[in-house]
Amino acid sequence: DSYSLIYEEIFVKGEKKIDGDILIAEFINRNKKYLAIRFKLPRGNSEYFSADGRNVKKAFLRSPVKFSYISSKYNLNRRHPVLHKIRAHTGVDYAATKGTPIRATGDGTILFADKKGGYGNLVEIKHTEDYSTRYAHLDKFHPRIKLGKKVKQSDIIGYVGRTGTATGDHLHYEFRVNGKHTDPLTVKLPNAKPINSLEIDRFTQHSKNILEELNNYQNLSF
Incomplete structure (x- = not known):
């Protein structure tokens, strides 16, 4: 080499x-x-x-956060650890220390940045007509993150927490293609x-x- x-x-x-x-x-x-x-x-x-x-x-980073380990993978038949019943887990949970920076995995526009039920503090980014991502259970949002704000790949959008329905500090990350959930760990990422x-x-x-x-x-x- x-x-x-x-x-x-x-x-x-x-x-x-x-x-x-x-x-x-x-x-x-x-x-x-x-x-x-x-x-x-x-x-x-x-x-x-x-x-x-x-x-x-690549147009997207594979992971949006420096994590300790994956605490829960994409699984449509997972038993929910809080609700204790079968509920589809439509993303990946990255266990990380509270306050760890979370980064946008691709360029896009902030579609949502607020509290949303069990997601807790949630950021949703629309990247193209085909691709969108969600980042849930944030402790807090980055000050510049507002509805309609444009972000670049690797921009910090918030910080790891446990808001919403969560048993510990982690980031729940979802990757959607044409509005449908896909496994963030295995989805084929497009080139920039x-x-x-x-x-x-x-x-x-x-x-x-x-x-x-x-x-x-x-x-x-x-």
């Missing part, structure tokens, strides 16, 4: 302060090459793409959007330039 990369260095008055963003990374594993090229999009944010313009990240066709020429030139720079560094003898 081998890897190469080019990254920024931040200088202030001629003195290096910190390392900046990675501009390009190349990883070779079993003779297969993987590339990630940083590219600034028209709206101002930067993402990483392969040489042919495919986004290298590739380079827009209007930007492909600019990206192609940028990709060519940064690849040439990487090749030049790789050919240097030290």
